[in-house]
Amino acid sequence: MASNTKIKNLKKLLKKRESRNKCRFTRSRVEYIDYKDVQTLQKMVSQQGKIYGRKRTGTQAHFQRKLKTAVKRARFLALLPYMGR
Amino acid sequence: MRTNEYEAMFLLENNAATADFEGTAGQVDEILTKHGAELVMKEKWDERKLAYEIKGQRRATYYLVYFRAPPASIDEVEVDLGLNEIVLRHLFIKLEEPIQVHVDKRAKERELLAEDSRKHSLSGWGRRDRRSKRDEKPAGPKPVTAEGDKPAAAEGDKPAAEAATPAAKSETPAADAPQADTVKAATEETT
Numbered sequence: 001m002a003s004n005t006k007i008k009n010l011k012k013l014l015k016k017r018e019s020r021n022k023c024r025f026t027r028s029r030v031e032y033i034d035y036k037d038v039q040t041l042q043k044m045v046s047q048q049g050k051i052y053g054r055k056r057t058g059t060q061a062h063f064q065r066k067l068k069t070a071v072k073r074a075r076f077l078a079l080l081p082y083m084g085r
Numbered sequence: 086m087r088t089n090e091y092e093a094m095f096l097l098e099n100n101a102a103t104a105d106f107e108g109t110a111g112q113v114d115e116i117l118t119k120h121g122a123e124l125v126m127k128e129k130w131d132e133r134k135l136a137y138e139i140k141g142q143r144r145a146t147y148y149l150v151y152f153r154a155p156p157a158s159i160d161e162v163e164v165d166l167g168l169n170e171i172v173l174r175h176l177f178i179k180l181e182e183p184i185q186v187h188v189d190k191r192a193k194e195r196e197l198l199a200e201d202s203r204k205h206s207l208s209g210w211g212r213r214d215r216r217s218k219r220d221e222k223p224a225g226p227k228p229v230t231a232e233g234d235k236p237a238a239a240e241g242d243k244p245a246a247e248a249a250t251p252a253a254k255s256e257t258p259a260a261d262a263p264q265a266d267t268v269k270a271a272t273e274e275t276t
Binding site for chain 1: 096137178197198199
């Protein structure tokens with residue numbers, strides 16, 4: 001019994017991990033990344049202002065490209081820092 | 086004449102913009118319309134702190150405009166904006182979709198992303214919920230098993246019953262205490 005529930009919990013955990021690991025832009029089915037959406041962009045950028053790599057955030061390749069332009073636009077308009085702290 | 090649809094963001098000098106936003110925004114509108122742009126939507130997007138200083142300014146007012154204009158006119162507008170001192174910075178983006186469609190879609194997507202990050206945040210309500218569930222869980226099944234095993238626990242063989250059922254806990258402290266006492270006494274005697 002105990003082992004059975006343990007396995008169930010493990011499966012649940014794995015499922016959760018899976019859903020968490022996927023790209024957030026794929027999850028919410030977005031077409032475009034807006035430079036004005038500072039809250040989202042801030043999550044994709046380190047304290048120093050560097051864009052996080054795909055390995056860390058799990059972002060899909062074509063979204064990473066869009067993210068790049070969005071972050072650069074936001075930086076130009078001083079919504080995000082070029083160099084933080 | 087062929088026109089494109091554009092989104093433009095202007096950073097306006099904050100002192101002028103807070104004193105008279107309509108006037109300063111009007112200057113920008115004038116420059117745009119002078120070169121043949123047709124304004125579709127305009128709004129004061131925000132007044133916020135800049136991530137870094139621009140021309141000695143720490144704060145600025147963001148002015149967002151959607152307009153239709155012939156592509157050649159953008160260059161001329163940019164020259165005029167460069168001469169203007171009220172506009173600290175400007176960004177033009179050519180839109181692939183009609184303006185209204187673009188605006189609606191972006192608003193929806195923004196909500197979706199916010200919703201998603203709320204769901205998947207590591208240090209939000211989700212985690213707290215999970216923790217409270219985890220805390221409740223041991224309390225939940227206990228009484229069910231306890232009822233079945235209670236008579237056995239009461240009758241005898243306490244250590245085994247204690248391990249199997251948490252219900253025995255109520256009895257174990259009483260049972261443990263004398264044991265501990267006897268052990269203590271034994272150690273005292275030996276010393």
